[in-house]
Amino acid sequence: MKCDIKSFLDAEKPDDYQERLKEEIGALNAKFHMLTAAVNSIGSGFPFSVKDNICVKGVEASASSRILSGYVPPFNATAIERLPKESFAFIGKTKMDEFGLGTFGINCDDHPLNPFDEKRVTGGSSAGSAAATAVIKHHVSIAESTGGSISCPASFCGVVGFTPTYGAVSRYGLIDYANSLDKIGIMSRSAGNIKYVFDLIRGEDPRDSTSVSTEISNRHSKNLIVIDQLMDGIDQRILKSFDRFLSKLQSLGYSIEHRSIPFIEKSIPTYYIISMAEASTNLAKYTGFKYGHKITDFSKGYNDFFSDARDSFGMEAKRRVVLGTFVRSAGLKGRYYEKALRLRSMFIEKLSETLSAGLIISPTMPSLAPKIKDAGSLDPIATYSMDSITIPPNLCGFPHISFPFDYIDGMPVGAQAVSGHFNDYSVIDFAGEWEEQFEYKFNYNAGAL
Amino acid sequence: MENGYLERVLATCRIKLTQDEFNKISKDIDEILGYFDTISETDCDSYDPAFQPITIPPKLRDDKADAFGDVPGLLKNSKIYRFYVVGPKV
Amino acid sequence: MKIGLEVHTALPTHSKLFCACSTEAAEPNTAICPVCMGFPGSKPVLNRNALEISLRVSAALHCSIIKNSYFIRKVYFYPDLPKSYQITQLEGSVGHGGYVDIGSKKIRIRRVQLEEDPARIIRSEDYSLLDFNRSGVPLNEIVTEPDIASEEELRSFVSELRSILYYVGIDIDKEVKIDLNISLGEERVEVKNVTGIKNLIDAARFEKKRQSDLLQSGKPIVKETRSYSAESLSTVSSREKESDEEYGFIFDPDLSFYPTSGIALGKPVIASEIASSYGKYSGTVKELIMLDRDSLRLLEYGSKNSDIKNVINAIELLKRHRGTSMPNEGFGEMLKYMDSGLLPNEDAISALMQGKPVDLAADVIDAKDIDDEINRLISERPQLVSEYKANKKAFNFIVGMILKKHRVDPKYVSERLSAIIGQA
Numbered sequence: 001m002k003c004d005i006k007s008f009l010d011a012e013k014p015d016d017y018q019e020r021l022k023e024e025i026g027a028l029n030a031k032f033h034m035l036t037a038a039v040n041s042i043g044s045g046f047p048f049s050v051k052d053n054i055c056v057k058g059v060e061a062s063a064s065s066r067i068l069s070g071y072v073p074p075f076n077a078t079a080i081e082r083l084p085k086e087s088f089a090f091i092g093k094t095k096m097d098e099f100g101l102g103t104f105g106i107n108c109d110d111h112p113l114n115p116f117d118e119k120r121v122t123g124g125s126s127a128g129s130a131a132a133t134a135v136i137k138h139h140v141s142i143a144e145s146t147g148g149s150i151s152c153p154a155s156f157c158g159v160v161g162f163t164p165t166y167g168a169v170s171r172y173g174l175i176d177y178a179n180s181l182d183k184i185g186i187m188s189r190s191a192g193n194i195k196y197v198f199d200l201i202r203g204e205d206p207r208d209s210t211s212v213s214t215e216i217s218n219r220h221s222k223n224l225i226v227i228d229q230l231m232d233g234i235d236q237r238i239l240k241s242f243d244r245f246l247s248k249l250q251s252l253g254y255s256i257e258h259r260s261i262p263f264i265e266k267s268i269p270t271y272y273i274i275s276m277a278e279a280s281t282n283l284a285k286y287t288g289f290k291y292g293h294k295i296t297d298f299s300k301g302y303n304d305f306f307s308d309a310r311d312s313f314g315m316e317a318k319r320r321v322v323l324g325t326f327v328r329s330a331g332l333k334g335r336y337y338e339k340a341l342r343l344r345s346m347f348i349e350k351l352s353e354t355l356s357a358g359l360i361i362s363p364t365m366p367s368l369a370p371k372i373k374d375a376g377s378l379d380p381i382a383t384y385s386m387d388s389i390t391i392p393p394n395l396c397g398f399p400h401i402s403f404p405f406d407y408i409d410g411m412p413v414g415a416q417a418v419s420g421h422f423n424d425y426s427v428i429d430f431a432g433e434w435e436e437q438f439e440y441k442f443n444y445n446a447g448a449l
Numbered sequence: 450m451e452n453g454y455l456e457r458v459l460a461t462c463r464i465k466l467t468q469d470e471f472n473k474i475s476k477d478i479d480e481i482l483g484y485f486d487t488i489s490e491t492d493c494d495s496y497d498p499a500f501q502p503i504t505i506p507p508k509l510r511d512d513k514a515d516a517f518g519d520v521p522g523l524l525k526n527s528k529i530y531r532f533y534v535v536g537p538k539v
Numbered sequence: 540m541k542i543g544l545e546v547h548t549a550l551p552t553h554s555k556l557f558c559a560c561s562t563e564a565a566e567p568n569t570a571i572c573p574v575c576m577g578f579p580g581s582k583p584v585l586n587r588n589a590l591e592i593s594l595r596v597s598a599a600l601h602c603s604i605i606k607n608s609y610f611i612r613k614v615y616f617y618p619d620l621p622k623s624y625q626i627t628q629l630e631g632s633v634g635h636g637g638y639v640d641i642g643s644k645k646i647r648i649r650r651v652q653l654e655e656d657p658a659r660i661i662r663s664e665d666y667s668l669l670d671f672n673r674s675g676v677p678l679n680e681i682v683t684e685p686d687i688a689s690e691e692e693l694r695s696f697v698s699e700l701r702s703i704l705y706y707v708g709i710d711i712d713k714e715v716k717i718d719l720n721i722s723l724g725e726e727r728v729e730v731k732n733v734t735g736i737k738n739l740i741d742a743a744r745f746e747k748k749r750q751s752d753l754l755q756s757g758k759p760i761v762k763e764t765r766s767y768s769a770e771s772l773s774t775v776s777s778r779e780k781e782s783d784e785e786y787g788f789i790f791d792p793d794l795s796f797y798p799t800s801g802i803a804l805g806k807p808v809i810a811s812e813i814a815s816s817y818g819k820y821s822g823t824v825k826e827l828i829m830l831d832r833d834s835l836r837l838l839e840y841g842s843k844n845s846d847i848k849n850v851i852n853a854i855e856l857l858k859r860h861r862g863t864s865m866p867n868e869g870f871g872e873m874l875k876y877m878d879s880g881l882l883p884n885e886d887a888i889s890a891l892m893q894g895k896p897v898d899l900a901a902d903v904i905d906a907k908d909i910d911d912e913i914n915r916l917i918s919e920r921p922q923l924v925s926e927y928k929a930n931k932k933a934f935n936f937i938v939g940m941i942l943k944k945h946r947v948d949p950k951y952v953s954e955r956l957s958a959i960i961g962q963a
Contacts, residue, residue, distance in 0.1 A: 055580040058522075063579070073580055074522025075573055166502045175579040180501045180792035208582045209508045209794050210501060269485045277789055280462060281612045284623035285577050287463070289536050291526050298528075298537045298666035302618050305537035306463045318464050319474055323481060325462045325614075326450070328787035337789065339488055341498030346491075348499055380477050381484050397502025421503055463616055498790075505795035512552050512588035515559035517572030524568060526578075532567040533668035536618035539660065 001432035003192030005046045008138045009087060011449055018042045018089075024446035025091060025136060034112045034122075034131035035092040036062070043089035047447065048197075049132045049141045052093040053100060054184065055173040056080050059090075063175045064108035065098045066312040070292025077173020078208065079142055079184050079201040091139075094128030098314045099283065100146050100177040101125065103386045104375040105153060107316050113372075114157060115443055116411050120369040123156035125149040126187065130157035133187045135444035140188040140197050146177045147271050148390025150185045151402040155414025156369035158404045158440060160431055161187045162194045165422050166397030167212040169198075170205030176282040178275035179210070181394060189440060191403070191432035198424070218425035223358030224249060224417075225257050229264045230389050234366045238413055241406045242363050245415060249361075252433070256361075259354055267347055268388055271395045273327050273340040280324025283317060286310060319380065348396045355398065355420035359430060362389050364402040364414035389416060399424040403431040404440050412441070450478055540747060542693060543685035544739075545718040546700065547678045549656065550592045551708050555675035556655045557583030557626065562677075567659075567670035575655075575675030577621030582793050589653060589677035590633070591802050592707060596679050597634025597651040599703045599807035607796040608633050608653075611788045618667050619657040621674055626791055627654035633799065639683075639703065640811070641695040647684040654678050679709070685720060693743055697736050699811060702829040706808035712736070719743060719767075723750040726762040730774050733767045742767040745774055810835065820847055827854050833863035840867045845874040853877050859950055860885055865892045872897070880906045884946040904945050909952065912941055913959050924960055 014020075022039050029035045036052050037060070050056055053063040055073035057080075062068040097107040105111055105127025112127045114120040115134040122131045129141035130153030143150050145163040154161025163185040171182055184201070186194045204213035226246070231239065246256050287302075288295045288309020295309050313321070327336035354360065366386060375383075393400040393416075400418040407413065417427045450458075455475050459466060466474060517523070528535040552562055557574055558581075564570035573581035590608070597604055609631035612624040634651035658674040660667050681700070687693050701711045717739050719730040728746060733739050745767075750760050765774040813835065814825035828835040834854050841850035853873055857863045865873070869891035873883055876897075883891065887902035897903060916937050917923060926933040938952045 061580070068579065071526060071579065072522070073573070073578060074519040074525075075578075075580070077580060167505065172582050173580045176793075178792075206508070206510070207584060209584050210505050210582075210792070212503065212505065214503075263491050266488050266491050269488050272481075273485055273488070277787075278792060281614055281624050281787070281789060284462070284614050284616070285579070285621065287616065287618075287623060289527060289618070290534065290576065290621065291579060296528075298535055299664075300537065302537040302539050302667075303463065303616070306616055307465045310463050311465055313464070315470070315474075318466065318470070319477060321462050321464060322455070322458055322474065323478060325458050325787060326478075326482070327485065328789050329458070330787075333787075335489065336485055338498055339493070341500060342493040342496045343488060343491060344502070345496035345499040346493045348502060349496070380481055384481075384484075395502070500790045500792055501795070507795055507797045508584055509587035509590065509797070510554075510559070510584045512554050512586050513559065514554040514561035514570075516570070517560065520569060520571060523571055523573065523576055523578070530666075530668060533661070533670060534568065536660070536667040536669050538665055539618060539662055539667050 001192035001195065001429070002190040002435055003196050004138055004190065005193055005196050008046050008449070013449065018044065021047065021447040028135045028444060028446055032113045032115055032118065032131050032135060033110045034094055034128035034135070036060070036064070036095055036128070037092060039092055042091055045085070045087045045089035047091045047136060047139045048083065048088050049091050049094045049129060049139065050080060051126050051129050051141065051143045052096050053144055053175040053177070054080065054142055055175070056090065056093070059093060061093065061175060063099045064096045065314070065317070067286045067288070067309065068291055070294070072292070073173070075173065077184070078170035078205045080173065082201045083197070084200070094126070094132055094141060096127055097125035098317050099175070099279070100144065100149055101279070101316045101320055103148070103152060103383050104370070106372060106376060107314055114369050116158060117369070119371055120411070121156065121372050121375045123153035123365070123369060126153050129187050130154055130159055130161065133157065133159040133189060134442060135446055137189070137445040137448045139447070140186055140193050142184060142201070143187050144174060144182060144184050145394060146181045146275060147394045148387045150187060151364045151390045151400060151414070151416050152387070154187055154402040155364035155412070158412025158414070158442070159187050159189060160191055160194060160401065160403045161185065162198065162401045162428060163394065163399065164198065164202065164424050165399045167210050168214070168216065168399070168422065168424060169202050170208040170211040172205055172207040178278035179282070180278060181271070181275055183397070189442070191401070191428050191435055195425070195428045195432070198428070214422045216425055217423045218429060219423050220426045220429060221358040222254050223257060224254050224361045225259050225354060225358045226362065227264060227354070227360055228258055228260050230362045233385070233388065234363055235368065237408055238363050238367070241408060241413055242415070245405045257358065261350055261354065264347070264392060265388065266343060267392045267395050268384060270340045270343040270347070271391045272384055273336050274344065274395070276320045276324035277328040277337045278324070280321045280328065283313070283321050286313070344395055347392065351392060351396055351398065352420055355418065359427060360418040362416055364389060364416040368408060368411045368413065393418040397421065399427055401427040401431045403434060405434070405438065407441060450475065450482065540688055541685040541722050542687035542743060543720040544683045544687070546681040547716040548681070548704060548709050548711055549714045550589050550677040550679060552586055552588050552592070552677055554586055556586050556589050556653070556677035557675055560675065564672045567672060569672065571671045571674070575621065576671055583626060585794060585797065586677060590797060593633045593651060593653045593679055594799055594802055594804055595707045595807065596681070596704065596709070597637065598804045599707055599809060600634060600637040600639060600648045600651060600681065602634030602637030602648060602651055604799050605631065605633055605635065606800065607798050609796050610791040610794050612791050614787055617657070619660040619669060621658065621671065625654060625657065627680070628652035629788060639696060639699050641692060641699055642811070643692070643695070644686070646686045646692070646696050649682040649684055652680045652682070654680055685722070690740065690744060690747070693740065697739065698829070702810045705830050706810065706832065719746070721746045721750070722760070723747065724754055724760045726760045728760065728763060728765060730765045730767050731777065738767060738769050741769070741772050742774055745772060749774070808835070817847060820851060823851055827851065827858070831863060834858070836867070837863060837865070837870050841870060841874050845878050849874060849877040856948060856951070857888065859948060860888050862888050862892055866894070869894060876903050882906050882909070882947060882951065884948070886946070902946070904947055909941060909945060909947060909955060910959065912944065913937065913956055916940055917959070927960060
């Protein structure tokens with residue numbers, strides 16, 4: 001598998017390499033807005049960026065929310081702590097949909113633009129991580145997915161995005177969106193880089209009660225499964241291209257099997273109910289005086305003070321807090337929140353059965369990266385439906401990877417492979433095998449040696 | 450959502466909306482709840498709730514006190530008055 | 540009258556419920572970390588000892604122990620609550636369905652839950668000040684059914700609970716916050732956050748009067764939350780909306796299920812149950828052992844071989860000399876003397892405590908000698924008996940006379956005097 005981390009570290013670099021890299025990234029950032037701040041100095045290690053909802057000690061972590069601006073965590077996320085300082089060089093925090101609440105990467109100030117076409121969205125919520133990966137040649141981004149926040153932007157920006165099994169990577173230091181769904185993952189330009197970093201950051205952490213020590217397996221299967229219902233509503237051009245991709249895989253020795261999973265489309269409302277219920281409790285803590293205080297008139301009474309502070313939530317955050325509060329409220333909990341938890345059990349069981357027979361393969365997104373103006377005018381349900389393929393593995397905590405398999409009109413198209421719990425290596429290796437005979441394309445290569 | 454209920458939920462979660470935002474959000478919410486209601490068509494009563502996607506073994510910490518290394522770093526995020534964090538009036 | 544209580548007591552752990560910060564810190568905001576400050580990115584990890592103590596409390600309150608305990612998030616907005624939700628328990632509570640026997644009846648316990656304490660808040664004119672040292676300290680909330688029907692039952696309940704908690708290692712007098720639900724009529728009034736036992740009794744007394752006055756004058760009792768002021772000995776309406784609590788408990792997905800089966804509980808110590816096995820002495824025994832594990836130890840050791848009356852006398856004697864820490868062997872020796880009608884004095888007690896030999900000639904006297912001496916002195920001065928009835932200090936003369944001859948506990952002499960005069 002291709003991995004340029006070791007070769008980068010071993011390579012002879014010109015004396016001004018870091019300075020040049022800094023300038024190149026600075027110029028690209030001015031164009032694509034993928035980072036939250038101008039690049040300071042860059043160390044000599046392999047460059048890495050960090051999604052803005054993951055804490056890096058001493059660096060502002062706002063999760064791209066105005067309500068958190070000025071919050072400087074005095075601690076590192078475990079995933080960051082586990083990257084050896086001598087081998088990895090921090091370049092900055094990446095922009096995202098506020099608190100991870102979004103599909104397109106446009107729910108924040110000065111949102112990132114797609115490096116393949118700046119009129120198009122990057123996808124979200126790990127928007128800046130995908131954009132940075134698409135413009136910096138030697139680079140990994142520590143990103144995060146709740147319902148598809150790694151796969152989606154990886155697909156739209158033509159990079160490789162890996163989301164591990166829930167609990168395989170510690171969430172300590174991750175600013176919560178939905179605790180039972182959030183997973184720290186990795187983006188890069190190769191499956192090899194991802195495997196290298198995954199092995200560094202994964203494993204049980206005494207500071208995260210939900211991190212586990214289960215061994216990661218590689219039950220590799222040559223059997224690929226297409227879930228027919230997931231193909232509904234996918235752009236025709238993508239479907240045609242996906243068929244060619246499947247034929248190519250068959251010629252490489254993979255077998256393709258079609259299966260159906262009843263009610264799989266119900267995983268979308270199931271996911272949104274659980275994530276909003278949890279989000280509405282996680283976002284309750286933002287009351288404006290502890291994590292970078294903004295309102296200075298303490299005399300106005302706590303209820304007004306809190307409401308004023310919480311006015312700086314964006315529209316999507318407000319919508320989800322309200323809905324989340326509603327679906328977990330006393331009289332309605334059984335109908336929404338608890339029902340959704342039971343449905344999740346059902347999906348886990350049904351998908352696990354399927355996944356024991358092979359990897360689930362599909363296009364990652366039902367369309368190419370939409371134009372920014374089109375994405376912004378979609379109503380919420382149409383937006384949520386964009387996540388129809390990324391939600392099932394995310395809802396159920398299955399490891400999955402998205403990687404480019406084609407280009408249509410110059411825009412990348414991503415495929416997503418899903419495996420069973422803790423069989424993470426199988427999807428990474430699958431992408432690695434694909435990379436052996438398919439060249440990813442990029443318009444920018446900052447820091448190329 | 451019934452009349453008046455949205456106002457109560459907003460008060461509960463300390464969210465203020467302008468009239469325009471209110472109109473927009475209340476329309477969205479009705480549509481989204483209608484969408485959420487589609488899960489009622491699926492029978493899943495025989496399944497236990499999955500609070501997390503995987504089984505998490507219990508993790509317990511030994512009762513040993515240990516000081517956090519950067520208390521000033523914590524307090525830098527607030528307004529401080531004589532070692533106390535300043536909060537709104539109650 | 541119906542009274543139900545929610546009693547919150549701090550658990551005697553070294554570190555907080557979900558982080559390693561110390562539970563004992565003097566300077567404000569020194570024992571704090573990202574977890575107990577509710578910092579974005581931090582995660583809770585449960586303190587094993589806090590879980591174990593809660594289980595012991597539950598067992599001592601005759602609760603059934605849940606197989607897998609779990610936590611919920613209770614969302615409400617107040618400056619002292621760092622995450623704007625409290626990690627607490629409801630259905631997942633460690634103990635359910637127990638009782639406390641107060642003699643006349645059983646007060647049912649609905650549940651025992653484990654939860655985190657909010658920060659300490661100091662109110663000021665234009666702002667509030669917060670000390671997060673207290674934030675995250677483990678609490679047990681003990682919820683009773685509304686079974687308490689009088690002030691007397693309230694006192695008995697509190698005294699039983701204090702003793703039960705004492706034997707689990709919890710000092711209720713160190714920190715206790717109680718929500719008092721009290722209703723004389725149809726509507727329930729909740730007096731929130733009463734601190735300390737004295738205030739609880741006073742608040743209940745005030746509410747009883749207030750509500751019965753309302754009923755007598757035909758006015759309605761309003762269902763509301765009130766707060767108690769120790770200065771004015773009265774409760775006032777808090778004008779707080781109760782509606783918040785109907786919203787949204789959810790399973791805390793940062794934590795998991797905690798099995799209780801592997802945790803050794805030990806046999807709970809319920810002092811009043813032990814005392815009741817001592818027949819006519821149960822009242823005296825209860826006094827001795829309710830809040831004193833040394834006395835309980837001596838009682839259980841001594842009553843195996845000695846006359847219970849002598850055991851009680853010996854423990855009372857030791858209590859007067861602050862000597863209940865005496866090892867069992869010394870206490871056995873002491874009982875030997877007492878069983879044969881001898882009285883150890885202070886020097887004998889201190890020798891027994893240190894495991895040294897007792898000087899029989901100097902430090903142990905025959906109880907009969909004292910009685911003889913008392914009888915002799917009374918017969919010499921018969922007017923003393925009538926003087927005593929007018930003024931109890933008249934005894935001091937006899938006590939003084941005896942103390943000149945024998946090195947003996949003056950209180951013992953007074954007791955014998957009363958006994959002998961009572962017979963006379």
